[in-house]
Amino acid sequence: MAHESLGQILLNTILSGNFVLAMFLGMCPFLGVTHSVAVAFPLGVATSFVIVIASVSAYLLNWLLAMAHLEFLRLICYIVVIASAVQLVEMFVKKHYPALFRALGIYLPLITTNCAVLGVALFQTAREYDFAQSLTFAIGGGIGFTLALTLLASVRERVQLAEVPEVVQGTVLVLILAGVLSLAFMGFAGLGG
Amino acid sequence: MSGPSPAAFSMAPPSRWEEFTEGMWRRNPVFVMVLGMCPTLAVTVSAINSISMGLATTFVLAASCFLVSALRRLIPKEVRIATYIVIIATFVTVVDYAVQAISLDLYEALGAYIQLIVANCLVLGRAEAHAARAAPIPATLNAIGMGLGFTLGLTMIGGVREILGAGAFFGIPLFGPGFQPWVVMVLPPGGFFVMAGWLLLFAVVRRRLAARDAGAVRSAPAANSGACHGA
Amino acid sequence: MNAPAKSPAPAAVQATSTFALLRTLSVVSAICGVIIVVSYLATLDRAKANRRLAAERAVFKVLPDASSVKEYLALPSGEIIPAGGGDPPPGALRFYSAYDAAGRFAGIAAEGAAKGYADLVRVMFGYSESCHCIVGIGVVSMRETPGIGDKILTDKDFLANFKALDVRLKDDLSALANDVKVVKHGVKTQPWQIDAISGATVTSRAVGKGINDAAQLLLPRLVPRLDQLREKS
Numbered sequence: 001m002a003h004e005s006l007g008q009i010l011l012n013t014i015l016s017g018n019f020v021l022a023m024f025l026g027m028c029p030f031l032g033v034t035h036s037v038a039v040a041f042p043l044g045v046a047t048s049f050v051i052v053i054a055s056v057s058a059y060l061l062n063w064l065l066a067m068a069h070l071e072f073l074r075l076i077c078y079i080v081v082i083a084s085a086v087q088l089v090e091m092f093v094k095k096h097y098p099a100l101f102r103a104l105g106i107y108l109p110l111i112t113t114n115c116a117v118l119g120v121a122l123f124q125t126a127r128e129y130d131f132a133q134s135l136t137f138a139i140g141g142g143i144g145f146t147l148a149l150t151l152l153a154s155v156r157e158r159v160q161l162a163e164v165p166e167v168v169q170g171t172v173l174v175l176i177l178a179g180v181l182s183l184a185f186m187g188f189a190g191l192g193g
Numbered sequence: 194m195s196g197p198s199p200a201a202f203s204m205a206p207p208s209r210w211e212e213f214t215e216g217m218w219r220r221n222p223v224f225v226m227v228l229g230m231c232p233t234l235a236v237t238v239s240a241i242n243s244i245s246m247g248l249a250t251t252f253v254l255a256a257s258c259f260l261v262s263a264l265r266r267l268i269p270k271e272v273r274i275a276t277y278i279v280i281i282a283t284f285v286t287v288v289d290y291a292v293q294a295i296s297l298d299l300y301e302a303l304g305a306y307i308q309l310i311v312a313n314c315l316v317l318g319r320a321e322a323h324a325a326r327a328a329p330i331p332a333t334l335n336a337i338g339m340g341l342g343f344t345l346g347l348t349m350i351g352g353v354r355e356i357l358g359a360g361a362f363f364g365i366p367l368f369g370p371g372f373q374p375w376v377v378m379v380l381p382p383g384g385f386f387v388m389a390g391w392l393l394l395f396a397v398v399r400r401r402l403a404a405r406d407a408g409a410v411r412s413a414p415a416a417n418s419g420a421c422h423g424a
Numbered sequence: 425m426n427a428p429a430k431s432p433a434p435a436a437v438q439a440t441s442t443f444a445l446l447r448t449l450s451v452v453s454a455i456c457g458v459i460i461v462v463s464y465l466a467t468l469d470r471a472k473a474n475r476r477l478a479a480e481r482a483v484f485k486v487l488p489d490a491s492s493v494k495e496y497l498a499l500p501s502g503e504i505i506p507a508g509g510g511d512p513p514p515g516a517l518r519f520y521s522a523y524d525a526a527g528r529f530a531g532i533a534a535e536g537a538a539k540g541y542a543d544l545v546r547v548m549f550g551y552s553e554s555c556h557c558i559v560g561i562g563v564v565s566m567r568e569t570p571g572i573g574d575k576i577l578t579d580k581d582f583l584a585n586f587k588a589l590d591v592r593l594k595d596d597l598s599a600l601a602n603d604v605k606v607v608k609h610g611v612k613t614q615p616w617q618i619d620a621i622s623g624a625t626v627t628s629r630a631v632g633k634g635i636n637d638a639a640q641l642l643l644p645r646l647v648p649r650l651d652q653l654r655e656k657s
Binding site: 021022023024025026027028031072075076079080083110112113114115117118119122123126167168170171172173175176178179180182183186 | 227230231232233234235274275278279282283285286289290304305308309311312313314317377380381382383384385386388389392393396397400
């Protein structure tokens with residue numbers, strides 16, 4: 001039923017409808033892990049990967065559940081699939097990139113409760129995207145998420161060298177920076193036509 | 194952010210009242226623990242939306258903690274997170290249907306963020322950290338308190354955003370028709386800024402209180418006070 | 425060392441057997457399953473009633489003469505069937521047939537949607553066959569910017585676009601003769617154009633696109649078969 005073109009979806013999701021800066025999905029890592037680009041970027045990539053898996057699985061699950069008229073099990077099925085996907089990614093990273101695994105710490109399993117991952121599945125279902133649209137939505141979402149995280153991390157790294165009033169340090173500063181970033185991204189509105 | 198409060202050092206198990214009020218202020222999920230940020234910023238464009246989301250989360254929190262606590266001896270360590278998630282997802286589904294039945298307007302306003310309660314770190318966190326170790330009644334009391342504290346936090350943010358961004362409070366217009374609303378407040382950046390504003394206010398208040406307390410202790414050096422930063 | 429909140433000591437610390445794991449998962453799944461099904465059934469009727477009320481309210485808004493509404497589906501084959509309670513078949517388009525107090529056919533209403541600034545903007549439009557035009561719109565749901573995008577609800581000039589928006593079909597009835605297009609504010613020259621709200625182009629365009637997309641699909645199926653709807657069955 002949705003008539004957006006793939007290009008529109010991609011542009012919208014990365015820029016004007018950025019998951020983090022416009023839809024407030026994925027706040028925990030956004031506020032928690034953006035102290036350094038070296039950690040933020042890989043986490044963004046790992047999350048993007050899980051987002052794409054979640055999107056594809058959600059599409060298939062939704063189709064199956066609709067056939068069986070079991071739509072009320074949708075949420076539970078989505079979250080179980082996400083938890084499993086995160087488990088797989090965790091094992092993969094632990095085996096092949098152990099240093100990264102240690103650096104990411106608790107934030108890797110926390111991808112399970114990352115609103116962005118579940119949000120992709122829920123939004124694509126609500127907007128009734130077909131398979132190509134859902135996949136584009138997920139890929140764009142992942143790119144946008146990684147972009148937002150990396151941008152904030154690079155700003156935070158520089159701000160560390162600046163003199164910031166003590167009372168503003170910490171979460172307050174991160175929120176202000178995030179707000180300015182979000183404001184900037186609002187300038188992309190209507191880009192996708 | 195905030196240091197341990199005196200109550201954390203008490204040896205006695207928390208009373209029912211302490212269980213209930215823990216989440217309201219001292220460990221408020223929004224301003225102190227900074228949990229559950231996704232719905233906090235997304236949904237708090239008006240006071241009524243904030244309260245509704247807060248109450249929905251409180252229900253999920255209380256019901257999940259009750260069930261987790263009741264089943265805590267049955268759930269083996271290996272599958273506990275998966276089990277908690279399934280239980281939480283169940284009650285979120287219940288809330289989703291309940292809101293649809295209560296008010297379609299509210300359902301449209303809250304949108305997908307109702308179902309995103311499942312990904313709210315607050316709920317899973319309380320289930321794991323508290324409900325799994327406590328008896329049902331204290332666990333549920335604590336959960337309700339946390340939920341109400343969450344609702345309070347959301348409403349504080351939502352109230353400010355609505356007043357500044359729409360010139361109304363709970364839908365009641367406050368200023369005359371000539372009022373130019375500060376529209377950015379009800380847009381995403383506004384969420385970030387208002388939350389930062391409240392946290393800043395609390396940080397300033399906390400510093401004043403700490404300075405006042407430190408000043409009152411005249412003889413002891415200020416070495417162990419948290420305000421000891423470079424001159 | 426202060427002890428954390430007292431917790432009941434676990435009985436024994438051996439690895440959990442597969443039986444215990446399965447038992448837990450089955451019990452938990454059973455309990456959760458029951459809870460979900462019960463709450464679904466308990467709220468189903470109310471939720472359906474709410475949806476129906478909301479749709480009717482929207483139809484009454486766009487077709488002021490209407491006093492009763494019947495819901496239909498237009499299948500890809502062109503066939504029109506009453507909308508039942510279950511899921512619509514794929515490709516079916518939902519629309520509402522309205523009748524006035526005397527039971528006479530008062531027009532049809534349908535929903536169109538397109539992405540606006542923030543999210544989908546859903547609009548209900550009312551169509552009158554006598555003028556082959558859209559006679560009114562109502563916004564069903566939107567998340568547009570307050571004070572900017574939400575002007576589509578109140579801006580009189582914008583709403584005036586929809587008092588007689590030309591959506592007549594081509595001679596072969598396969599599509600609209602002219603696409604519904606949103607043009608810059610003040611530039612409208614044709615009855616099938618919509619003057620955007622200046623400063624709120626994105627949202628205005630979403631309304632126009634939603635209506636165009638829906639009308640392009642629905643009207644070719646519907647217009648040849650309007651006689652079927654005249655009888656309020």
